[in-house]
Amino acid sequence: MLTTTVSDYNKIYKSIAKNLDISNEQFEKAISHYEAVADWLTRESSPLRLNNPDIYVQGSFSLGTVIKPLSGEDEFDIDLVCKLDLHKTNTTQERVKNKVGDRLKANSDYNRMLLEESEICWTLEYQEDPKFFIDILPSINDETQWLQELAVPQRLAQTAICITDKDSFDYKIITRNWRKSNPKGYSSWFKEQMTAQFSRRLQLLAEHRSVSIDKIKEYEVKTPLQRVVQILKRHRDIMFGSDEHKPISIIITTLAAKAYANEDNIVDAIKNILLKMPSFIESVNGVTWVRNPINPSENFADQWENHPVKETNFRDWISKAKIDLVNIVGTKTVNDARILLGENLGNKIVNESYRNAGFDIISESSPALIRHKSIVSLAVHKETPKWTMRLENTIFVSARYKDGNSWYTVTPETILPKGKSVVFIARTNVKKPFDVFWQVVNTGEEAKNNGQLRGSIFKAQTAGAGGLRHSEDTAYTGTHWVECYVIKNNVCVARSNEIFVQIK
Structure with missing residues (x-):
């Protein structure tokens, strides 16, 4: 029976999105850790109290768009802002950064958990399953007049901040030249785009x-935009x-x-989002722009000009x-939809x-795969x-090919003509460093007659994505396949599934 109703697919997509959520236990644990850090930074005994510290969440946790890692052994993080009531005319970025860092180091547990200082934040590593990080971003207030002159509403401009940047030339001197940000304003803007559905x-x-609205936690409500x-x-x-x-996520989320x-x-x-997203990509004097909605002078796609592959990949x-x-x-x-969705969102x-949406799975494998x-x-x-072989880790390989201007997923049912380029992409939870090896196996009379019954294992030839990407051209009629191996200390710790390619 054909699934022709939006209702069936909506059930499926809603269930998929729900399964992409981190667990309630992980969410509550993240909140608990965040609140403990905030308490340490703001309690009465903290030297930061003189600067009225304001601690809040930014990023996907704030937006309600966090997703679980691709595997249970991967890591995720939560980003915090620590805003101090200081002005850039009487302090330096270095002082602000060190104020927050010194307070974290004064806690023996946090001092032990601190990773090497990054250019803009302090990072705490929690040895849990999955591994968990908290990034703390030191910042101070920014002026708002310049944003209002760019037509940013006062309600969004008033939360603008200046952040520390260790790589800045002005890091150690008093200057008005600080990096600018406004995560609280961005979160407010994002939520305004879905106000009607969120309220409903x-x-x-x-x-x-049967409770009052104030008894519902914000993260328990999910709109179609967030999903x-x-x-x-x-x-x-x-x-x-x-x-x-x-x-990058900020471009996807903004568009x-x-x-x-x-x-x-x-x-x-x-459907409407994917159709309309490109219309919000601008061209300014020949440069592609994805404009920050709460700072129109900032281009989220500023890397596209120097790295055109980023724009190509996005499109x-x-x-x-x-x-x-x-x-x-x-x-x-x-x-059939399940098989295709599994290839593109994870089986x-x-x-x-x-299963959670109430749909029976006829077969875990398609007849073609069998x-x-x-x-x-x-x-x-x-x-x-x-x-x-000690296959204690996971690796999964997917494949896609380009036809005209569009990319398509290679599934067991896909039949490709000759002369197409196929890109194989591997994902693994093995921690670096490691070596990557590929194996390409050809079958069929045409490959045999041309001396191309390949089957050897070879080390990854490209440095891109750490060797976890490989390309092949379709050349011989038959059923062929590719496998990927991850090697650490001469031990195979992960071996992929076979990705079959049918060539007509």
């Missing part, structure tokens, strides 16, 4: 629990893995919020996300989400790994 859901949840951002970030992670040039029209369901929201990602997340609605059976998350796997044992020319 807040009221419904309160009524469902779409979560799904888009996971789709990005699957598509690009650890590629340093992948689309999604600008495009959101308070749709009341995820399917309509994700390719938009194109592929439309195909993977929008075009499947109403055109695939429930099970474990998608399978669990289907057929492909049946030929693996027949490839006697395939090299056998020589390493000791």
